[in-house]
Amino acid sequence: MENYFASQRDNIFRNVEVLIYIFDVESREIDKDMHYYQSCLEAILQNSPEAKIFCLVHKMDLVQEDQRDLIFREREEDLKRLSKPLECTCFRTSIWDETLYRELEQSLNQFANIIDADEVLLFERATFLVISHCQRRPHRDVHRFEKVSNIIKQFKLSCSKLAAQFQSMEVRNSNFAAFIDMFTSNTYVMVIMSDPAILPNRNSVNNLVNKVRMTGM
Known part of the structure; x- marks a missing residue:
């Protein structure tokens, strides 16, 4: 995937209106996830600086109910900080109904x-x-x-x-x-x-x- 992003970077991120990035709340490779996210943001900033950024913190149903708000707020703060100078909007999501x-x-x-x-x-x-x-x-x-x-x-x-x-x-x-x-x-x-x-x-x-x-x- 990294090679594809590198070779097709301009084509992928040119004229982008919306970027939706999904984070697995249970991921054990948070640093790697953030690295990929920032790579995408750099490409967006170069090719589509007006794009809207949305981050989904996924699988929140797997987090203990009394910890969900705290964990989501922490992730949201980190993502907003890492997204600057772009702005991102965060949502908590789950496939579990x-x-x-x-x-x-x-x-x-x-x-x-x-x-x-x-x-x-x-x-x-x-x-x-x-x-x-x-x-x-x-x-x-x-x-x-x-x-x-x-x-x-x-x-x-x-x-x-x-x-x-x-x-x-x-x-x-x-x-x-x-x-x-x-x-x-x-x-x-x-x-x-x-x-x-x-x-x-x-x-x-x-x-x-x-x-x-x-x-x-």
């Missing part, structure tokens, strides 16, 4: 109540990271989501090596029953029950999933 998350959590709670599940987890299909979950019974393993995600990803990898495609999984013993199946085109749902008798077979869960889908949850 908390209202959507709350709505999703409520839907999972309703789903768990319908099927009398101890816990329901919703995974993103490609990465198998937890999007949301509902817990109706305490669990002592706080790292279980990460463990389940890694187990399923390894199992999917094994399936792909055999030219097979992962679709669902059922685990059952005398203490619990767990079932994983596709929920939507982009998600998987995992249902956990402490009474295995409540989960007699895959079709029963599929029917319940379809019922929830039809209700618009």
Whole structure:
């Protein structure tokens, strides 16, 4: 990228009306980030001095809520100072929609109540990271989501090596029953029950999933 910026500098920054620069609030290379930013500002100053500058401090949802205002103000002060003689306007941003998350959590709670599940987890299909979950019974393993995600990803990898495609999984013993199946085109749902008798077979869960889908949850 540095070579491209150097060789195409005049073409990239000529006649620019707006520069929007995004900073990752969790970046561990702040000095490097600031260096790139100042390089862009120098090019803007030479080629498009009237351009408007906007800086987005991104992933603010990952910062502890009581620290967000302080951290944002500190970053804003640094960026305004480094931007002189140009002026920049700063905004805090996030890809995480908390209202959507709350709505999703409520839907999972309703789903768990319908099927009398101890816990329901919703995974993103490609990465198998937890999007949301509902817990109706305490669990002592706080790292279980990460463990389940890694187990399923390894199992999917094994399936792909055999030219097979992962679709669902059922685990059952005398203490619990767990079932994983596709929920939507982009998600998987995992249902956990402490009474295995409540989960007699895959079709029963599929029917319940379809019922929830039809209700618009």
